[in-house]
Amino acid sequence: MRFVRSRGRVLTWLAGTLVAVTAxxxxxxxxxxDEPWWDLWSVLPVFxxxxxxxxxxxxxQTGLPLLVTPEELVLTRADGSPxxxxxxxxxxxxxxxxxxxxxxxxPRRTRPVLSAYEWGEVGFWNQSRxxxxxxxxVPLLGVRPGVARLRAALAAPVTGDQAERATxxx
Numbered sequence: 001m002r003f004v005r006s007r008g009r010v011l012t013w014l015a016g017t018l019v020a021v022t023a024x025x026x027x028x029x030x031x032x033x034d035e036p037w038w039d040l041w042s043v044l045p046v047f048x049x050x051x052x053x054x055x056x057x058x059x060x061q062t063g064l065p066l067l068v069t070p071e072e073l074v075l076t077r078a079d080g081s082p083x084x085x086x087x088x089x090x091x092x093x094x095x096x097x098x099x100x101x102x103x104x105x106x107p108r109r110t111r112p113v114l115s116a117y118e119w120g121e122v123g124f125w126n127q128s129r130x131x132x133x134x135x136x137x138v139p140l141l142g143v144r145p146g147v148a149r150l151r152a153a154l155a156a157p158v159t160g161d162q163a164e165r166a167t168x169x170x
Contacts, residue, residue, distance in 0.1 A: 003149075014051050083112070090102055090105065091104070095147055099139055100136075104134040
């Protein structure tokens with residue numbers, strides 16, 4: 001199953017966020033600054049810049065499109081080339097707070113095999129905590145066909161051949 005970032009879903013999320021933040025700014029204008037709540041010209045440019053910046057940043061994040069098969073996961077690297085990871089080589093595969101978290105137990109079972117320096121170029125990591133050595137986090141904001149379908153595809157059992165190889169590698 002193929003998962004891609006939907007421009008429509010991302011724009012809908014950004015528009016909803018912009019409306020919510022603008023409403024909060026209007027409340028601050030009315031309650032704290034004692035100005036009319038509809039006078040948002042001073043704050044609106046900041047919100048537009050943040051919204052456009054968020055959209056551009058989402059477009060630069062790697063990992064999607066993502067292809068999930070019973071045997072492997074295929075991520076997209078920053079340069080557009082595919083990174084193929086065998087499902088049996090993954091020790092952790094889970095969706096946490098709109099992020100796909102993958103921990104590769106055996107990095108030699110990826111195609112291409114990445115050097116230690118190249119692992120820093122794959123995925124997107126939370127800077128507030130230390131990451132594991134071969135951890136990949138892929139943001140799932142606006143993913144189509146949806147996070148629930150991704151969870152279901154990841155929960156599908158690994159084929160017998162892959163499970164055998166994973167047991168032999170340990």
